[in-house]
Each structure stands twice: as structure tokens, then as C-alpha cells.
Amino acid sequence: MLLDNICPDYGDIFIDRQIIKKLEQVTTLSLKRPNAFNHGVLKGNKVTGAILHGPPGTGKSHLVKGMAKASNFNMISISTAEIWQKCHGEDEKVIKAVFSMARKLYPCIIFVDEADALLGSRKAGEKRHIRSMLNQFLMEWDGILSGLESPFVLLATNRPTDLDPAVVRRAPIHIHLDVPTDRERVGILNLLLREERLSSDIDPFTLAKLTPGYTGSDLKNLCVTAATECVGEQPFDTHDRTLSRRHFLTATRMVRPVGLSKVMANEFQNFQKGTRQEDGGQE
Numbered sequence: 001m002l003l004d005n006i007c008p009d010y011g012d013i014f015i016d017r018q019i020i021k022k023l024e025q026v027t028t029l030s031l032k033r034p035n036a037f038n039h040g041v042l043k044g045n046k047v048t049g050a051i052l053h054g055p056p057g058t059g060k061s062h063l064v065k066g067m068a069k070a071s072n073f074n075m076i077s078i079s080t081a082e083i084w085q086k087c088h089g090e091d092e093k094v095i096k097a098v099f100s101m102a103r104k105l106y107p108c109i110i111f112v113d114e115a116d117a118l119l120g121s122r123k124a125g126e127k128r129h130i131r132s133m134l135n136q137f138l139m140e141w142d143g144i145l146s147g148l149e150s151p152f153v154l155l156a157t158n159r160p161t162d163l164d165p166a167v168v169r170r171a172p173i174h175i176h177l178d179v180p181t182d183r184e185r186v187g188i189l190n191l192l193l194r195e196e197r198l199s200s201d202i203d204p205f206t207l208a209k210l211t212p213g214y215t216g217s218d219l220k221n222l223c224v225t226a227a228t229e230c231v232g233e234q235p236f237d238t239h240d241r242t243l244s245r246r247h248f249l250t251a252t253r254m255v256r257p258v259g260l261s262k263v264m265a266n267e268f269q270n271f272q273k274g275t276r277q278e279d280g281g282q283e
Helices: 017-032 061-069 080-086 090-104 128-146 163-171 182-192 204-209 216-233 245-255 260-279
Strands: 049-053 074-078 110-114 153-155 173-176
Touching: 017 049, 017 061, 017 110, 049 061, 061 074, 061 110, 061 153, 061 216, 074 090, 074 173, 080 090, 090 110, 173 216, 173 260, 182 204, 182 216, 216 245, 245 260
Parallel strands: 049 153, 049 173, 074 110, 110 153
Antiparallel strands: none
């Protein structure tokens, strides 16, 4: 997938600036300054991949697309479901073609969403084509080190502990996107509601207090539901609408946060601890 106008700008994304800075830094060093990795201790040790992990709806995909657009990088997005459904029997050829195309589109990012589905841990008794697909991906990834005009691999996952250890080793930079804080929810709501008129009984600060545990995706669904409730009360279509506290309270009963289960929280914590112990804390 090549970047075009459908991709978000940073102005449309509210994510911690330190996270954005870290992602920009690692991708820029790899894609725009490859010669720095040609000598000394860096020779043969170019960082060729990173893992974005966190609960569903925290903006991992939006962040990657926004960063690629802001940095003028091309991007190829891999859909695991499409590979399995449309390319069954030719999985290895498709993966090889993706890396080949990414080299031609340099500077280019290969983005794999829900990476645990495509690059999950190898298990005894699993289907042969699944293991072959993973092995092909790893082989192509290893080939990145040998060229200057090579792509950068970005993986997004809600289940980082399900990734194959060989995948984790090849992507030493691990960036966690968490459920938004109160302050971050205010920022997200300001973005979502910037073209809406709010009544005096509600504002982003108040709404943020009413939505603990909501992710950016949850908040978007909430605002859409509230606006739909408002439109449903009007006898004819108009942009002249005012969203009130009542509309949002109705929406909170209809849109509940996906929630971060204890199991998932423990998985993220264990993944972060494990990677710090293995490689000195690239988290």
C-alpha cells in the first residue's frame, strides 16, 4: 500500500510526543542514514525492525501511517488475513515479492498489523505452510542487512508474547502504547470534537472524567454515537447541531471500553520485563 491522502497527519493523532520521537528516530536512522552502519561497532548491526505493542484501539496503525507520511516514506501494509485468504499456496512468493517491492520503493516501511497472527511462535504439529511462511519472512528480513537501500520492518500487535522469539530478536526496539490517561483523553477528545459545537453542560475535560479506560478508538465510537443521537433528534439534515451532556451520557451506555484484562496486562508487563533482561532494555 503506497501512502496517499487517506493517511492521517500528526495533527489528527494524539499520542505521547516521546513515542512519536522514538519511532521517528529509529526509522530515520535506518532508512535515511544507512552509511552510518558500514563501519565500527555498528557494522552489520543496523536496526531493521521495531515492535509496537499495546491494547486494541491505542493508535498503533495510525501512528505508523502518520509517521510514514510525515517522513516521506513509502509504506507497504501486509494484511495477514488477505495473505491467507487470497494467496493460499503462494504465501512464500507473496512475502518475497513484498520485500522485493519495498527495496524498489526505498525509502520504504513494511508494516505488519496483528503481527502475532503471521509471525507467531512456531509450534509442534502446526501446518507446514504456516511455518514455511514464517521462515520465508525471517529469511527476507535477514537479507535487509546486506543492502543500503533496504526497507524497515514495523510490527504492531496486541499479543507481543505470542510472537516467535526469532522475530523479537530481529526487532530490538519495542514501543508500548498504553490506554490513554485523563490528560491524553482530553487531547483526543479535543481532536475528535474540534468541528462540533458543545453545549455549556459538557466539555472535553468533563467528558474525559466520564470515560476512564476508553482508548482512542473507543472515544471515537463514543463521539460518533453521541453525534448520531443528536442528529436523530433533528427533523432535517443540518450542520448546525449542538451536542449536549445528555447525548454523551446516552452514548456511554451504548459504547463501553474494550477494557484491558488482567491477562493482557500481565502479558504486556512480562514482555517488557523479558526484553529488558535479554537486551538491556530497548523498551
